Amino acid sequence: xxxxxxxxxxxxxxxxxxxxxxxxxxxxxxxxxxxxxxxxxxxxxxxxxxxxxxxxxxxxxxxxxxxxxxxxxxxxxxxxxxxxxxxxxxxxxxxxxxxxxxxxxxxxxxxxxxxxxxxxxxxxxxxxxxxxxxxxxxxxxxxxxxxxxxxxxxxxxxxxxxxxxxxxxxxxxxxxxxxxxxxxxxxxxxxxxxxxxxxxxxxxxxxxxxxxxxxxxxxxxxxxxxxxxxxxxxxxxxxxxxxxxxxxxxxxxxxxxxxxxxxxxxxxxxxxxxxxxxxxxxxxxxxxxxxxxxxxxxxxxxxxxxxxxxxxxxxxxxxxxxxxxxxxxxxxxxxxxxxxxxxxxxxxxxxxxxxxxxxxxxxxxxxxxxxxxxxxxxxxxxxxxxxxxxxxxxxxxxxxxxxxxxxxxxxxxxxxxxxxxxxxxxxxxxxxxxxxxxxxxxxxxxxxxxxxxxxxxxxxx
Numbered sequence: 001x002x003x004x005x006x007x008x009x010x011x012x013x014x015x016x017x018x019x020x021x022x023x024x025x026x027x028x029x030x031x032x033x034x035x036x037x038x039x040x041x042x043x044x045x046x047x048x049x050x051x052x053x054x055x056x057x058x059x060x061x062x063x064x065x066x067x068x069x070x071x072x073x074x075x076x077x078x079x080x081x082x083x084x085x086x087x088x089x090x091x092x093x094x095x096x097x098x099x100x101x102x103x104x105x106x107x108x109x110x111x112x113x114x115x116x117x118x119x120x121x122x123x124x125x126x127x128x129x130x131x132x133x134x135x136x137x138x139x140x141x142x143x144x145x146x147x148x149x150x151x152x153x154x155x156x157x158x159x160x161x162x163x164x165x166x167x168x169x170x171x172x173x174x175x176x177x178x179x180x181x182x183x184x185x186x187x188x189x190x191x192x193x194x195x196x197x198x199x200x201x202x203x204x205x206x207x208x209x210x211x212x213x214x215x216x217x218x219x220x221x222x223x224x225x226x227x228x229x230x231x232x233x234x235x236x237x238x239x240x241x242x243x244x245x246x247x248x249x250x251x252x253x254x255x256x257x258x259x260x261x262x263x264x265x266x267x268x269x270x271x272x273x274x275x276x277x278x279x280x281x282x283x284x285x286x287x288x289x290x291x292x293x294x295x296x297x298x299x300x301x302x303x304x305x306x307x308x309x310x311x312x313x314x315x316x317x318x319x320x321x322x323x324x325x326x327x328x329x330x331x332x333x334x335x336x337x338x339x340x341x342x343x344x345x346x347x348x349x350x351x352x353x354x355x356x357x358x359x360x361x362x363x364x365x366x367x368x369x370x371x372x373x374x375x376x377x378x379x380x381x382x383x384x385x386x387x388x389x390x391x392x393x394x395x396x397x398x399x400x401x402x403x404x405x406x407x408x409x410x411x412x413x414x415x416x417x418x419x420x421x422x423x424x425x426x427x428x429x430x431x432x433x434x435x436x437x438x439x440x441x442x443x444x445x446x447x448x449x450x451x452x453x454x455x456x457x458x459x460x461x
Contacts, residue, residue, distance in 0.1 A: 001039065001087050001349075008349045011039030014086040014147065016139055017093035018043025018075070019050025021318035023155055025057065026337040027090065031071050032061040033334060034342050036351050038069045044082035051075040057325045057332060066334050079139075083146035088345055091139060091162075092155040095132035096455050098315065102308040103451035104128050111436040111444050114292045116280035116305050119157040120215045121405065122433040125284075126412055127448045129158050130424065131455035133165045133416045140169035151348050151386075153178055153341055154359075159214040160374045163359050164413050167374075176386060177359030179376070180339060181277035182210050182217055188261070189233065193224055196232040208276070210357045210376055211366055211391045212402045213409065215281040217357070217376045219274040220395060233274060237265040243302040260302035263291055271397040279303040285405050288435040350383030360388060368393040369406050404432070419459045421449070 001011050018024055024043070031041070041058060045051040058073030076082035083089060104124035105115050118124030136156075143152060143166075152175035156162050163177040186203035193199050193206070201224055209221040222229040243260025263279035267286075275282050280303050283291035291301050298305055324330035340356045347354035355378055362375045365388040369375055378389040394402050408427050415423035428434060429441040436444065453461055 003349065003351075006036060006351065008037045008346075008351060009039070011037050011088070011345070011349070012086045013039065013041045013345075014076075014082040014089045014150070015041055015043050016079075016082070016089060016091045017045055017156070018054055018082075019045030019047045020054070020092055020094075021050075021315070021322050023092040024054050025332065026339065027341060028054075028058045028061050028071070028073075028332070029334050030337055030339065030342040032064065032067040032069060033336060034346070035068045037342075037346060037349070038071060039087075040072045040074060042074050042076045042082040042086070044076045044079055048075060048077055053322055053326055057322070060325070060332055061334075064331065064334055079142040080146055083142055083150070086147040086150045087349075089143055089147060089150050089152045090155070090341065091136075091152065093132075093135065095128060095135055095156070096452060098308055098312050100131065100452045100455065101128070101311070103448055105306075105308050107448050107451065108433075108444060111440050112294075113288065113433055113435060113444075114295065114298065114305060115433065116283055116292065116298070116303060118284075120159065120281065121284045122431055123428060123444065123448060125158050126424065126428050126431065127445075127452055129161045129412060130416055130449070130459070131452055132156065132158065133161060133413070134455075134458060136162050136165040137169045140166045140173060143173060144170040148172065150174070151345070152176070153344065155341075157215075158409075159359050160409050161413055161416075163374045164361070164409075165417075167361055168413075168417065174386070175360075176344075176379070177214065177374070178339070178341060178344070179214050179217075179357070179359065181215060181281060182208065182219075182357045182376075183338060183340075184278060185219065185264075185274060185276040189222055189224075189229055192229060192232050192236045193227075196235065197227070199224065208378075209389075209391055210276055210378060211394055212369075212376060212398075213374070213406055214359050214376050215277050216285040216402065216405055217276045218394075218398055218402070219276050220392065222274060230274075233268065237268050241265055241269075258302070258304050262301045263303060266301075271395075273395055273398055280306065284433060285401065286432060288433040292433065344381055347381035348384060348386070354381040355379070355389070356381070358386070358388075360386070363388065365389060365391050366394060368399065369403065370410060373406050373410055375406070421459060421461075 043051040052075040055073045055075040105118035108123045154177045159177040166175045186206040189206045208219045210217045243262040259279045267275040358379045359376045365377045377391040380387045411427040
């Protein structure tokens with residue numbers, strides 16, 4: 001890689017999970033629309049044929065009208081080939097298959113436990129972590145061997161524990177986790193700004209101070225050009241306490257899932273701070289009787305329980321689209337995803353400065369959460385430098401909720417690191433969503449472990 005006249009040439013990106021039919025295509029589009037970088041993307045996936053298909057699709061982007069930079073795509077059979085000499089490593093994997101995720105999400109329903117996502121917290125998130133973290137330990141070892149100086153961008157959930165595992169395995173790693181949930185809240189604040197002050201703004205113009213942990217992030221301040229938005233947001237919450245009419249999440253990755261904001265608004269009225277994630281995620285971090293007690297309660301709160309059957313059907317649709325792209329029946333489209341990944345790369349190469357929310361270990365940016373725990377705050381991106389913004393303490397009103405989740409995540413991590421099933425179970429049984437008896441929690445845990453044991457070979461089951 002070299003930088004000349006404000007442009008970066010021959011940048012190498014290693015994409016772990018490069019057979020993806022969603023995130024990978026989004027990155028391809030964002031790279032093609034970027035004007036001051038070019039280079040190569042090496043796609044590594046345990047499904048080599050999927051990576052090979054994306055090699056072909058990625059190279060089509062160079063032929064599209066509107067493409068602003070050239071990127072060459074290569075499917076790699078080994079991590080060594082993909083990572084050696086990489087400037088950036090992007091991690092976006094599905095740990096297991098949707099069959100395992102089906103168990104994560106739906107097995108707890110036998111015990112009256114409902115999950116709206118099931119990939120970060122709750123029983124589903126914990127069991128998903130059990131099969132994911134050993135994979136991340138392996139990825140971290142590859143990075144240490146083949147590209148120790150690369151910047152590592154993780155998109156895989158459970159975000160907090162994945163990033164924690166990378167740092168634990170390779171302490172010198174330069175890794176961070178990216179999530180777009182805060183972006184959606186900034187967009188909502190744009191609506192507040194326009195509705196009450198008649199000002200149109202972009203989400204980047206809404207300055208926020210996020211704190212806490214991924215998917216349970218809170219804003220302790222929000223402003224536009226010095227205007228405090230909290231008083232207007234309070235009015236907005238009162239006006240739309242029963243939910244925003246006809247609202248769906250407009251994010252490109254989540255536009256299938258309805259959400260009216262009732263959970264978000266309710267949390268603001270309870271605690272006085274803005275919860276900065278979608279209702280489906282927020283509900284899973286709260287006590288199980290609050291918003292996820294039953295499907296009827298979920299409907300009352302106007303968000304959705306996303307069935308894994310939908311994800312399986314959606315995969316069929318994406319596989320069919322992949323076939324059409326490969327055959328030439330369809331051309332890939334150019335669109336800006338709204339993700340910050342390419343902006344972050346540009347900033348780390350010294351092409352711009354950037355402040356955005358990321359997930360990295362706590363070195364004091366949130367003083368009243370454990371040091372070393374992975375937390376979500378803003379960070380400053382500059383040339384080969386990433387520094388967390390000192391976000392301040394978790395406010396007292398939300399501290400009991402956040403600290404419980406943070407310390408549970410730390411306990412889950414230690415249990416998985418040591419392959420200690422009893423330690424993992426103890427964290428599992430104390431999760432806010434696990435509302436059944438202790439005996440039933442144990443039955444549920446071991447049934448879920450049995451359903452995913454194909455990926456738990458080093459747990460001595």
